[in-house]
Amino acid sequence: MNRAMLLQQLHYSIETRNWIIENGNITGLKDATIPDINDSTTWKTGLGSWRPFQLAFILMNLNSMLDANHPDREMVDLIWFPTGGGKTEAYLGLSAFTIFLKRLKDKNDAGTTVIMRYTLRLLTAQQFQRAASLICACDKIRKENEEELGTARISIGLWVGESLTPTYREDARKIFKKMELGREEDNPFVVQKCPWCGSQMGYLKDEKRNKVKGYKRKKVGTTETIIYQCDNSECNFSKTDFNLPLFVIDEDIYDNPPTLLIGTVDKFAMLTWRPEARTLFGFRDTGERLSPPELIIQDELHLISGPLGSMVGLYETMIEELCTANNVKPKIIASTATISRAKEQIDSLYGRGTQDVNIFPAQCLSAGDSFFAYEDNASTGRLYVGIFASALPSHATAQVRVLSALLQSVKSIPVADEMERDPYWTALTYFNSIRELGHAATLIRADISEYLYSMWIRKGIKGDEKRFINKDIELTSRINSMDIPEYLEELSKSYQKEKYPVDVCLATNMISVGVDIQRLGLMTVIGQPKTTSEYIQATSRVGRSKKGPGLVFTIYNCSKPRDRSHFEHFQEYHSKIYSKVEPTSVTPFSAPARERALHAILIGLIRFYSEQSRNSPKPFPASETIERVKQIIFDRVNLIDDVEYEKTLELIEGKLEYWKNELPLIYGSFGQTTNIPLMYPAGTNPPEDIKERAWSTPTSMRNVDSTCDAIVITDYINIDN
Ligand SMILES: [Zn+2]
Numbered sequence: 001m002n003r004a005m006l007l008q009q010l011h012y013s014i015e016t017r018n019w020i021i022e023n024g025n026i027t028g029l030k031d032a033t034i035p036d037i038n039d040s041t042t043w044k045t046g047l048g049s050w051r052p053f054q055l056a057f058i059l060m061n062l063n064s065m066l067d068a069n070h071p072d073r074e075m076v077d078l079i080w081f082p083t084g085g086g087k088t089e090a091y092l093g094l095s096a097f098t099i100f101l102k103r104l105k106d107k108n109d110a111g112t113t114v115i116m117r118y119t120l121r122l123l124t125a126q127q128f129q130r131a132a133s134l135i136c137a138c139d140k141i142r143k144e145n146e147e148e149l150g151t152a153r154i155s156i157g158l159w160v161g162e163s164l165t166p167t168y169r170e171d172a173r174k175i176f177k178k179m180e181l182g183r184e185e186d187n188p189f190v191v192q193k194c195p196w197c198g199s200q201m202g203y204l205k206d207e208k209r210n211k212v213k214g215y216k217r218k219k220v221g222t223t224e225t226i227i228y229q230c231d232n233s234e235c236n237f238s239k240t241d242f243n244l245p246l247f248v249i250d251e252d253i254y255d256n257p258p259t260l261l262i263g264t265v266d267k268f269a270m271l272t273w274r275p276e277a278r279t280l281f282g283f284r285d286t287g288e289r290l291s292p293p294e295l296i297i298q299d300e301l302h303l304i305s306g307p308l309g310s311m312v313g314l315y316e317t318m319i320e321e322l323c324t325a326n327n328v329k330p331k332i333i334a335s336t337a338t339i340s341r342a343k344e345q346i347d348s349l350y351g352r353g354t355q356d357v358n359i360f361p362a363q364c365l366s367a368g369d370s371f372f373a374y375e376d377n378a379s380t381g382r383l384y385v386g387i388f389a390s391a392l393p394s395h396a397t398a399q400v401r402v403l404s405a406l407l408q409s410v411k412s413i414p415v416a417d418e419m420e421r422d423p424y425w426t427a428l429t430y431f432n433s434i435r436e437l438g439h440a441a442t443l444i445r446a447d448i449s450e451y452l453y454s455m456w457i458r459k460g461i462k463g464d465e466k467r468f469i470n471k472d473i474e475l476t477s478r479i480n481s482m483d484i485p486e487y488l489e490e491l492s493k494s495y496q497k498e499k500y501p502v503d504v505c506l507a508t509n510m511i512s513v514g515v516d517i518q519r520l521g522l523m524t525v526i527g528q529p530k531t532t533s534e535y536i537q538a539t540s541r542v543g544r545s546k547k548g549p550g551l552v553f554t555i556y557n558c559s560k561p562r563d564r565s566h567f568e569h570f571q572e573y574h575s576k577i578y579s580k581v582e583p584t585s586v587t588p589f590s591a592p593a594r595e596r597a598l599h600a601i602l603i604g605l606i607r608f609y610s611e612q613s614r615n616s617p618k619p620f621p622a623s624e625t626i627e628r629v630k631q632i633i634f635d636r637v638n639l640i641d642d643v644e645y646e647k648t649l650e651l652i653e654g655k656l657e658y659w660k661n662e663l664p665l666i667y668g669s670f671g672q673t674t675n676i677p678l679m680y681p682a683g684t685n686p687p688e689d690i691k692e693r694a695w696s697t698p699t700s701m702r703n704v705d706s707t708c709d710a711i712v713i714t715d716y717i718n719i720d721n
Pocket of ligand 1 (some may be wrong): 195236
């Protein structure tokens, strides 16, 4: 594990090496120091070490991974550590340990071993790159020790939504062809650089013939898929028989269940719709069963709360069941930086009892010192400034004035070294909703330039000292998810004379999770965010490095009583902000969650367990299957929320009764269908008869409302007639 983690650190730290293109032909590859594991002088500074808390965390969990019957296996371990503390390394390390251990026990037991779940696609894709370096390291070690670790490759899969990665090979082939022909498309293959040697992958705009690097066609049975194979011939993963072990196409993932599966929590709603995903839990078509995933990692646990949390908790009934073999449950690890009433939340989600939740590191005698982490009162952290501009005509005016002043002063302030401006050059501007952002964005863009101009005159600012806005970007759900990596890359570019970084970045809560850009130091928050946890998460995006302590300006909206109250209690609120984090509630079997998705669990489990019922709801499932599935659900309700038992029982019986009488021919489809199915995708608008008779079934765990087309009426019916 130690070796794999070191290799991961070293190889992940290699910066992207672009292909050098002259006159439309590739003439070489940008040079880089390839770190040598045996020579620490080739390592970047800071690499090659663990933090004490990471080691402690891994050591603490060894027993539960080593011995499936150890009492610690039932325990849910929550890493509760400030953002930027290195949580990811801690659980990547444990993943590597688990992967190797499973192979050492039985080298042919090569199914999915670890599942990592995130809440946001943006973050998921970012983490995929990092985990991919680890998996390459593991697979290289396996290759060198095939006798002990087997011949089956150690691989990684990215299982997210259709908007990011392809569901079918056919779609992947089509897009790949377009890329080859030079019709630039959004890149659904996600990986932009080789996780091992850093060589650039993907679409090359200026290259004439060979436009796509790192992705190759490969025959699978009678069809073709797209695989990853590094184009740098010196790379260990550049051979046809030893390519990069990465999968992003859903079909490929089902056919080659990856050792480490990274996905969004949402995607697991698809289990009901895609019984072929059984392979991820060790089921094989031959009837044989490999051992199921042993380790489940849930990142950003505080986001799994409220309605989303209740849905996740409900589906967990199915997921935990599928990960259980011979009465051995998977180990669950969760992580967060801000949470309140964690034990109750975890118990409702995973049903392991509040006594079986271990928060690490434990809070001891002093609140500011847990041995592994302590509050550093001497160093500069983040400074919060509250602005309540009641004398200005509007909230927008306040935003324009504050932003202009900040932008200009960063340029005007005298510095010893120009680089000192870097942390405060980019003004990260946080909005609470897209609506507010949209409203302010246009105003800000036009008015700031104008206001800057008046500042120059008023203050006599001339020549080089004038600040202009050359580059502004937006990080919200409005932009294409495939453009996000590019924007993040743009944001991480540092200050250089003549080549300035991004000036303004407008963002919504999309940035509050996992955006880790060290150079950012300046932020304005427009209006008090809805929850304290969101406020902490969002403002933690700045001041992440010692070079640039964070500076946060919260601009309150004077017309909102809540904002006024926050301004009035500014000092008190900020001085004990962590104690203000709101407790969350998760109620998986409450009426709203039950009505929405209980039948999805029922159908999903029946499809997974019964071969006869896998592809068609007709004939009605065998009674043994039904009894088994009912038992699983009832056990879970009893465990989590026994007061809902009767109502859950009633609902299940009702659904089964309806299924038996109706006996539809198909489960449901995403396209047009002439048959009345058993279910239809929630959020779509099928014909009335389907809507009336079939069950609306989630394809995601969030609240999705159906969209409708608006038609402009040209003929008005004369009401009088
Ligand atoms: Zn490579």
